[in-house]
Amino acid sequence: MTFYFSVYSSPLLFGFVQGWIYAVLLWVRGRREERLSDLLLGWVLVGLSFNIWEYMLGFGGIEILWRELEFFPRTLGFLFPALCYFYLKSQINADFRFTWQDAWHVVPFLIQVMYHISVFSMGHTFVEYWKAAVHYPYHLEDVEFVVGVGLNVYYLILSMRLYRHYRVWIKTQFSQTETISFRWFRNFLIALTTTMLFSLLMTLLSLGLGLNYWQNWWDELAGVVLIYYVSINGYAQVQPGRRLTFGQLPVLEPVGVTIPLVVDEHKGETALAGIENRQEVTLTQPILTDDLIIWRDTLLVYMDNERPYLDPDLSLIDLARRLRTNASVLSPVINVGTGKNFNDFVNQYRVEAFKRQALDPASQHLSLLGIALDCGFNSKATFNRAFRKLTGQAPREFVESMSG
Template sequence: MTFDFNLYSSPLLFGFVQGWIYAALLWIRARREERLSDWLLGWVLVGLSLNIWEYMLGFGGIEILWRELEFFPRTLGYLFPALCYFYLKSQVNADFRFTRQEAWHALPFLIQVTYHIGIFSMGHEFVERWKTTVQYPYHLDDLEFIVGIGLDVYYLILSLRLYRHYRAWIKTQFSETETISFLWFRNFLITLTATMLFSLFMTFLSLLIGLDFWQNWWDELAGVALIYYVSIHGYAQAQPGRRLTFEPVPVEQVLIAEPFSDPVRVLERESVQINGRVEGQSTKSLTGLPTDLVPWRDTLLTYMDNERPYLDPDLSLIDLARRLKTNASILSPVINAGTGKNFNDFVNQYRVDAFKRQVLDPANSHLSLLGIALDCGFNSKATFNRAFKKLTSQSPREFVESRDQ
């Protein structure tokens, strides 16, 4: 049994080998650094590789899958979309571990595998008879296909929703979000969806005009391109320097503070819901901030002016709360309701204001705009330009030029 290297089989073979090599590299790194996300991304690459190996072997002249192994499970099937979702979940939450609550995600895959192995174990002749008398007449293969599409869509929606909530969350927790935004995963979802839609198009085209095995090849080649993209970019994805522990909080859970007594005392967090409202927050200031938290806001603003913690590029909500001898559960509503900004915009506003003061100081005329921005707490040109444009509606250069006129 020899493999025929040709125009159709060779690209698929290279993609297949690429996927397994990088999966092994990810598993080695996962073991070394104890990183669950690398384990899962490795299995995502295995899933992508198994998606193309039927055509790879077929174009290479090896027909064992259609003879000795007919009806045996050949791919990760229904498990693949769940792996993509949990890969994202493990990236944004370093504390995530699989529990019994996640076990149901494997149920469709287990049912599918049990069904196929059960039929396969009855022997080749039984398999052929089952296909002609049950599988095809009752459209069980079509049903499997439809369920697979449904699972793809379901986990795509879950992944997009998790990613959107995470992007909103980091703005309330960190003053610098560039390195933890995971734009890579957004691009991964886009390319994965595009590849899935192209595969659907080729399937419908094959049904419409009757493409043969050799003509129905382009979606497999697209799968190879996806393997190269996910393996190279996924492995090179920079890991956050800080420990991320994002976990979506149910909407009905809200934070309240104990009655205020001393602005340097640590208040404890408590989540309650009583008839859709929060008990103990009926008395509010004109800004919407509970009156018992107004002294915390004043303490915060005084600290920001005097101590200038915003000069720390990696300042986070937890860091600032620790400096104020409180906790993030108290500080977050103080910032949100007391200033009308999320944490990211709140800190960046101080940095932008500091930049405005320094750039207009003749003593700093020898410094570049980026150099001044870095001195004011920004850690990159892209973050600086984006924050300045958002908070002032003009670019840094436009601001300077408007003052020179």
């Protein structure tokens, strides 16, 4: 068999090879660092590569898939969308491992594979008969297509929901979320959805306009672009410095009533010490028990006196350990007791520390970013976002308004 290089076959070949090279690199790294997410992303790339290899071989003049291997399973099919979903689960939860409860995700793929292998094993003559007498007349090919689209949509929704819940969760657990936000996966979902919609459009155009083999090439080229994007960006995805275990703790988001709360700066009692003499704080239901009220007051005094917010990597678990308690106790204390999630709670202290230091004549030689880093922020983007969210102003606007 000779592969013919052309403007049609070459890009597909390069994409196919790209996908497999990075899949192997991910498998090696995943095995070495015991990271399941790398292993699964490698299989995602294999799935993307198999999605284009039919056209790659066809444009290259190799027709083995349409002759000797007709009806044999050629792609990961119904398994591919589930792989994308579990890749995200393994990224945001380092302790995630497959269990028997996850086996049902493989069932549609196994049914599809068993059907195709059963027909294929009967020989080429039977395959041709089956296609003409059963597969096409009874629209089994159309059923597979519809089920495939349905699974893509289903797992896309699951992935988006999981990602959204994760983004809420990290704000209740970490004071810095930039490096663990996994915006790459959000972009991956967008790219995957765009490619899927384009493929669906090309399929509809092919059915409606009777597009030929060569005109459908653009659909495959979009798959190549997706392979390059996923392989390069997925492999370069910065892994968090700490083990993420999303799903172990409940997410408590502050919603509810607003009541006035008095703050005594000198005694360090109740509310956010050192911010204002009187302010309003949003409390959630249910109201704190007496035990949690004691923990809240202890927390606020500790924040004021020990200033743990100066640690840029401070997390809920770290703070709980310093207070000799656990995160499941401290989480409702912060969310219900202060009306803020952990991220906003800690950043509020950092913002107030920045305000004081920025207005201190002794700090005039420092840049605003330098002051922000001294106050516990770890990047300019995080600082600007937190400052504007909590004050409604940009940092420079605040300094200029106070100086004027």
